[in-house]
Amino acid sequence: MNKNKQSFTLGSIASRFDLKLKGDSNLHVSSVASLQNATTGQLSFLSNSKFIQHLKNTSASVVILNEEQSSNYDSDCLIADDPYVSYAQVATLFESPARHYAGHHPQATIHETAQVDSSASIDAGVVIGPDCVIGPGCIIGAGSVIGHSCTLDKQSTLQANVTLYPNVQLGKRVIIHSGAVLGADGFGLAYNKDHWIKVPQLGRVIIGDDCEIGANTTIDRGALDDTILEEGVRLDNLIQVAHGVYIGAHTVVAGCTGISGSVKIGKYCMIGGGVGFSGHFSVTDHVTVTGMSLVSSSINTPGVYSSGTALSSNADWRKNAARFRQLDKMHKRMIQMEKEIKKLKEEPFNQK
């Protein structure tokens, strides 16, 4: 990782982030590292007790721990209610300052009807279409293209090579990573005798405040109703969000997941990687779906859901997968056996 030259005393960190310090308040740290890799001058943290063995041997100058862990730790530590949350906050000190182009790059192409705030950073190769509004503090990375009539509220960021189709609306502090495409036509087709015709896609994409959209993720515009992400939704990379999907606030979705048209997902859901949503249905709040599951109907009860099978050696898998295709027949044979056993038990002498 990058080492930043600026350093901070433990005392200043404790007071700034409201942490309890056990140790030397004048000790300096200048970067962060994992427990295993940390060396002198680095800050680390323990958030998962499964890694507690690394704590004993760490060379970190200071570790963020919870109260209980700190009582068994003899060296300098910062005590937090939730060490991972506090780590996330403290680590912002060690981020390299962003180095965005200051101002509007002469190699950017900004339509004369677009309103771009003077405090926005517009890098080379950016193309901004007619009637766009780019708010204060926005950062538009090199090569990004913004279609007509898009609105970016304040402090939103498009990294390099992002594409917004026309009429995309972003809230405040939204981050869109490179290669993401928002507002493309949904996959709407009607079958007319012997070929498919395109169903006009007329909705918009609306992204709430504090959402983050991963690299190469795609979010299609609605067919009729808009495609909407409420505030605080976090999408990882390479996710497909089809037309008319609605995702509730603070839901997080891991990479490679696909969500089919008009699916409604609730608030505070956690969707694993490679999950498929197939059909038009709703998922209630506080639902967790584990990686690579297929969701094909509504989920009305909060909880954890899964599908698929677990990994085996290919030799075993081949045998078991072959039996999977006979499973209903196996079940029928089982019912038959149960009947016969019952008969044998009831009338053992009447056989033959």
Place this chain on the structure above:
Amino acid sequence: MNKNKQSFTLGSIASRFDLKLKGDSNLHVSSVASLQNATTGQLSFLSNSKFIQHLKNTSASVVILNEEQSSNYDSDCLIADDPYVSYAQVATLFESPARHYAGHHPQATIHETAQVDSSASIDAGVVIGPDCVIGPGCIIGAGSVIGHSCTLDKQSTLQANVTLYPNVQLGKRVIIHSGAVLGADGFGLAYNKDHWIKVPQLGRVIIGDDCEIGANTTIDRGALDDTILEEGVRLDNLIQVAHGVYIGAHTVVAGCTGISGSVKIGKYCMIGGGVGFSGHFSVTDHVTVTGMSLVSSSINTPGVYSSGTALSSNADWRKNAARFRQLDKMHKRMIQMEKEIKKLKEEPFNQK
């Protein structure tokens, strides 16, 4: 959705799209909406009888219905053989007019040997390589890059930030969405003692008339033979089409599907989202594969195919998935039980 200021009378819609009108031919509509969300002045449709309850309460000014549905509907309606097809046609009235850059933008880089029709729209940041031919009415969105020797027949569209490698051939009225990459090298590797060497990829990508390719979808060039999509193929977003794949006319593929090298898919197939094709084989015409299935050998009979397992609570799933790994052993135990039951039935007195 966007409301368009232009409005149309029901009479003019009926005559233009050859629909039967039941109601007031002078009534105006100016936009479209779903049955649930429609208000006065909006047109809606009912294509799936499962949503018929929304028909009773809709505030839409007019609804496109089939003959049977219309007989139970007391308000204004347009009667169609296939309401969804007619909706798709009527809704084109309400699309916002495209606002493409007219002409060849001064910030585009067009090689001197490229032949770009004067009626083509070439936006800022476009790069067109040597020996390309861009036909009449083509639209090339901002930031798109076209390698040398590509041909776009008339009225084809590349949205913003599309990449065509050299030698890609597009037919008429093709639409390629943003972030799509056509013509990258296929994944061809030969293992040479202790490392992989790259197998030269020498084929092209050829896309037929009226195909549509979704955002961030990738279609690799052939290794030897070309990668070919026949006319009318529709690919959704984030699909991988490997080298030498051949997709028959009017086949549609939903998002996140991957198709391995040299697979041949027939005409009029419907491939669900997240499907994997793994191996070198053929799929006949009129095959449907449901979402997230794995296709690993040829399909020779039209029909609907599936694999995978259905969603359960994680607690149930863990138990069942553990048993899946014992399935072949369960089958063996079952055979043993069947034998023993048979023996018990035949010779109940000879036990022990």
Place this chain on the structure above:
Amino acid sequence: MNKNKQSFTLGSIASRFDLKLKGDSNLHVSSVASLQNATTGQLSFLSNSKFIQHLKNTSASVVILNEEQSSNYDSDCLIADDPYVSYAQVATLFESPARHYAGHHPQATIHETAQVDSSASIDAGVVIGPDCVIGPGCIIGAGSVIGHSCTLDKQSTLQANVTLYPNVQLGKRVIIHSGAVLGADGFGLAYNKDHWIKVPQLGRVIIGDDCEIGANTTIDRGALDDTILEEGVRLDNLIQVAHGVYIGAHTVVAGCTGISGSVKIGKYCMIGGGVGFSGHFSVTDHVTVTGMSLVSSSINTPGVYSSGTALSSNADWRKNAARFRQLDKMHKRMIQMEKEIKKLKEEPFNQK
């Protein structure tokens, strides 16, 4: 495929690539094709004995065969230890020469602090940030964006529209295909009372010599430790590599696979398409995972691994998938039956 005008005699090919020639050393070939499609003047090869029937009928002027196959082949052939490896080498003769922009295009934007070797090819629309180092012979395709402090060692290629975030390090002869995004923030979130906060992502992406990264693939920067690909790793298209992943030398990964944060994959592994790695764990060297499998814990033994179920007709699948959800109950019923059969066998007269 493209036919190249240059032709080569069989004699020159044999001597250049150290192959044994059986036939006319003065015969010319000018392109390559598959056995089925080859015509006079073309070179072909047989690498998989399953296609041996095509050998009899091929019109290729010469075929690369192994010793054994050549003994049954009466026409001109080149004899190789591994025909596919030799084909890969010979076919390089027939690649169209790359036609990259020579020099630094005036429409490229290169920061004054970037060091770009004079022999590097920088196409139109490229943006290179501060403090980058671009080595000799590198090729940067049109529209690619390179963030500050990236290093490309010699002869590396970014195809068009690639995005490198800051601090990405590429080795020698690395190829990155269009739309790939390296160095985006990993998906690191900490849950703070009622919302997620972003965990600063501070690591880098480091790519070894001779790696190739497919189109629209994403490789996130590490959270703390770097994300690392050792030399010779080959990634296909649309792959997600999360923060802190480590992939050993000469491992190959097929398209649409997702690898979750901090997973460590060994050397010489072969990962199929659409595979999901979910969790934080290690996979040893020489592991093969078949397409669309879910890997959710460490693999410590080399071998071939799989999960999932095989394709059936949808009608059969529905029945079997329903039984899958009863599998643990079926197992319990089976145990019960086994007990009862045992009892019946032991005490057939005591029933009732």
